Amino acid sequence: MEQSKKSLNQQSIIFALIYGATYLPASWLLKHKVAGQSVSVIIALVPVITFAIFIYKYIKAISAMDEVKQRVQLEAVVIGFSLTAMLLMLLFLLELCGISNPGWFGYGFMVGYCWLFYIIGWLISKRKYGV
Amino acid sequence: MKNTIKVERAKKNWTQADLAKHIGISRQGLNSIETGKFIPSTLLALRMAKVFGTTVEELFQLEVDEDGPGE
Numbered sequence: 001m002e003q004s005k006k007s008l009n010q011q012s013i014i015f016a017l018i019y020g021a022t023y024l025p026a027s028w029l030l031k032h033k034v035a036g037q038s039v040s041v042i043i044a045l046v047p048v049i050t051f052a053i054f055i056y057k058y059i060k061a062i063s064a065m066d067e068v069k070q071r072v073q074l075e076a077v078v079i080g081f082s083l084t085a086m087l088l089m090l091l092f093l094l095e096l097c098g099i100s101n102p103g104w105f106g107y108g109f110m111v112g113y114c115w116l117f118y119i120i121g122w123l124i125s126k127r128k129y130g131v
Numbered sequence: 132m133k134n135t136i137k138v139e140r141a142k143k144n145w146t147q148a149d150l151a152k153h154i155g156i157s158r159q160g161l162n163s164i165e166t167g168k169f170i171p172s173t174l175l176a177l178r179m180a181k182v183f184g185t186t187v188e189e190l191f192q193l194e195v196d197e198d199g200p201g202e
Contacts (some may be wrong), residue, residue: 068160068169129168131159 005064012061015054023047027108072125079121084114134191136165139183154178 026047030040062073091105136178140150151161154175163169173187180187 066156066160067172067175068155068163071169130166131157131161131163 008057008061008064012054012057013052015057019047019050021056022050023111068129068131072122072129072131073127075128076118076122079124080114080118083117083120084110087113087117132167132170132192132197133194134167136161136179136190138202139185139190140165143183150179153182187191 026043029035029043033040062070065073087105088110091100093123094100136150140147145153147161147165148158148191151158154161155178156164156175160169164171164175176187176191180190183190
């Protein structure tokens, strides 16, 4: 049982790494327009698929965690989601004022900010529950 | 909410890891419950009471300021 919990945790981490390993090269390839449009669409879909598999594994791992760890993950996701939504709202409103900086706050960066906010939430929650 | 987990654990001469294994949670999770940072579910509280051979009411008690509005 404990072994299977560990294995589910490891699987979700492995799939997070696989997602990262597909997202970064895909971004680079698409940015440098290495392939034609139809191939580019396929390249763009690869990280989406790996992310979907990661989310599936992550949910499975959460369901096998004990209730304290589940709470930590829940709070981390809530904090991560809320901060990302706040940033998106702020950027939209600033854009309406004519202020925007796609160099730092483009769609591509939003993914990074989302992960950053999740990690912040995770650290806050871990500290709160002392796990 | 206060609890007597540490006392009950000491009676059985169990470490946190021992108790955690008996009730099926992680040692860190148990530490979080024992120190009052996390309130366990009814299921976990019942499991704990069962392994100690006591009741949930004896294991967990409300603090004075945690009594309901009708108290």
